[in-house]
Amino acid sequence: MPNDRSDRARRVQLRRDGPLLVEGPVEVVLEDGTTAFSDRCLVALCTCRRSRRYPWCDTSHRSRSRG
Known part of the structure; x- marks a missing residue:
């Protein structure tokens, strides 16, 4: 089906x-082989590994000091 979401490319935004x-x-397949699933329409994946909800972002990156 042309309107099926699985037939079109997923949008990924780098921040x-x-x-x-x-x-x-x-x-999401994690390093240990386990999987995490989210059915939300937009998902924020943690890239700093500071999140307590990893692989999902909990905005812990905001508290990181910038030097």
Whole structure:
């Protein structure tokens, strides 16, 4: 179907000093082989690994000191 979301490319937005924004739903395969799933329409993936909800961003990157 042409309007089926799975048939079109997913949009991924890179943010300087912030999360990776991905159009959902998404399934993330972690280093240990486990998977995390989100059915939200936009998902923020942590890139700094400071999140307590990793792989999901909880804005912990904001508290990182800039030097």
